[in-house]
Amino acid sequence: MKKDYYEVLGVKREATISEIKKSYRKLALSHHPDRVSEDKKKKAEEEFKEISEAYAVLSDPSKRKTYDQLGHAGIDQNYTSDDIFRNADFSSIFQNMGFGGDVFEDILGGFGFGGGSSRSRGSRRGQNIQYEVELTLKEAFDGLNKTIKVPRHDFCKPCNGSGAKPGTQPKACPRCQGRGQVVTDSGFFRMAQTCPQCRGEGKITSEFCPSCQGQGVVRVMRKIEVKFPAGVATGSQLRIQGEGEVGKAGRGDLYVYIRVREDEIFKREGHDVYINLPLHFIKAALGAEVSVPTLGGNVKMKIPTGTQSGKMFRLRAKGMPDLRGRGVGDQYVRVMLQVPTKLSKEQKKILEEYARVSGEEILEQNESFSERLKKVFK
Numbered sequence: 139m140k141k142d143y144y145e146v147l148g149v150k151r152e153a154t155i156s157e158i159k160k161s162y163r164k165l166a167l168s169h170h171p172d173r174v175s176e177d178k179k180k181k182a183e184e185e186f187k188e189i190s191e192a193y194a195v196l197s198d199p200s201k202r203k204t205y206d207q208l209g210h211a212g213i214d215q216n217y218t219s220d221d222i223f224r225n226a227d228f229s230s231i232f233q234n235m236g237f238g239g240d241v242f243e244d245i246l247g248g249f250g251f252g253g254g255s256s257r258s259r260g261s262r263r264g265q266n267i268q269y270e271v272e273l274t275l276k277e278a279f280d281g282l283n284k285t286i287k288v289p290r291h292d293f294c295k296p297c298n299g300s301g302a303k304p305g306t307q308p309k310a311c312p313r314c315q316g317r318g319q320v321v322t323d324s325g326f327f328r329m330a331q332t333c334p335q336c337r338g339e340g341k342i343t344s345e346f347c348p349s350c351q352g353q354g355v356v357r358v359m360r361k362i363e364v365k366f367p368a369g370v371a372t373g374s375q376l377r378i379q380g381e382g383e384v385g386k387a388g389r390g391d392l393y394v395y396i397r398v399r400e401d402e403i404f405k406r407e408g409h410d411v412y413i414n415l416p417l418h419f420i421k422a423a424l425g426a427e428v429s430v431p432t433l434g435g436n437v438k439m440k441i442p443t444g445t446q447s448g449k450m451f452r453l454r455a456k457g458m459p460d461l462r463g464r465g466v467g468d469q470y471v472r473v474m475l476q477v478p479t480k481l482s483k484e485q486k487k488i489l490e491e492y493a494r495v496s497g498e499e500i501l502e503q504n505e506s507f508s509e510r511l512k513k514v515f516k
Contacts, residue, residue: 140210142462143192155197162193194223207374209462211367216377264385267392273366275401279433279458281368288362288392291355291384297347301354308343311336355384364394369409369459372398404433409467410457417441419475432456432469439471447475
């Protein structure tokens with residue numbers, strides 16, 4: 139199980155970027171593989187990778203926000219290893235240490251993350267898709283695997299995405315000679331622009347595929363299984379890589395936005411949940427052991443003698459789990475006394491006797507409150 143990133147760097151959760159960078163610089167210096175003996179090099183590399191990953195996440199505002207919301211589950215599902223380390227400012231740190239700006243890439247290459255290669259500039263990745271999922275509070279408490287249906291585009295199978303009729307092939311565009319661009323020469327300057335005939339593709343199709351009408355893609359309904367970690371909240375998001383729209387340079391990603399439906403019984407506030415518990419006034423007076431519903435199932439709770447209406451009790455670790463695996467919230471139970479609206483003759487007689495023994499005066503049924511006040515101040 140991964141350690142908490144804040145603990146790895148030894149900083150508080152509210153630490154500033156400057157504090158995070160300072161702590162990382164100190165730790166990187168002591169754990170750098172080039173500064174330890176050969177027998178300790180393997181352990182140092184593992185620790186160096188760990189603190190570097192923590193720094194790469196916490197030094198990036200977007201990644202840090204995702205981590206604060208979803209913990210390691212959010213980072214693992216939203217970012218690849220390359221994504222985590224991309225754009226992290228390691229160069230200046232290592233240059234100041236005297237290692238040189240490319241030392242981090244060399245070390246990461248040994249970890250299997252590769253260098254900084256990117257897709258060709260001429261190709262475009264498919265667009266990302268946004269999708270909202272509503273969960274019940276119970277589902278957010280338990281976490282679950284849920285299959286969702288997402289509409290998107292896939293390459294047309296009959297033409298394999300070319301848009302051309304099966305058995306035919308697209309031809310080089312006669313206007314741009316297959317270059318995808320046309321050049322305008324005004325005598326003073328030359329200007330290149332996207333070919334309007336082939337739209338930059340460099341090829342044109344004379345006979346279109348009947349399945350996709352020459353588009354090369356068709357709209358489908360894709361079933362995708364998504365793992366929702368326990369403890370998610372409204373506003374949380376998950377990134378499913380490669381489940382977005384199709385593109386020549388690969389698929390985009392699917393962003394699943396979570397909305398947790400309000401519950402009729404439980405009210406959530408952060409990691410804690412609150413509940414109002416109806417309680418008969420006899421049990422409140424005499425004390426009792428009652429069954430209390432929690433998100434994890436019913437539990438027993440003792441009611442002390444003489445409990446008053448509105449009294450709040452705490453059930454430890456019966457609230458929502460923390461996404462980062464740092465414990466569980468509490469459940470607070472507010473007692474709401476129930477007074478019977480109808481009494482039998484025997485019940486009424488017993489209560490009147492209790493009032494007499496207690497020295498309590500009871501208004502006559504037909505005696506108004508104003509008449510009662512006149513007697514008191516007579």
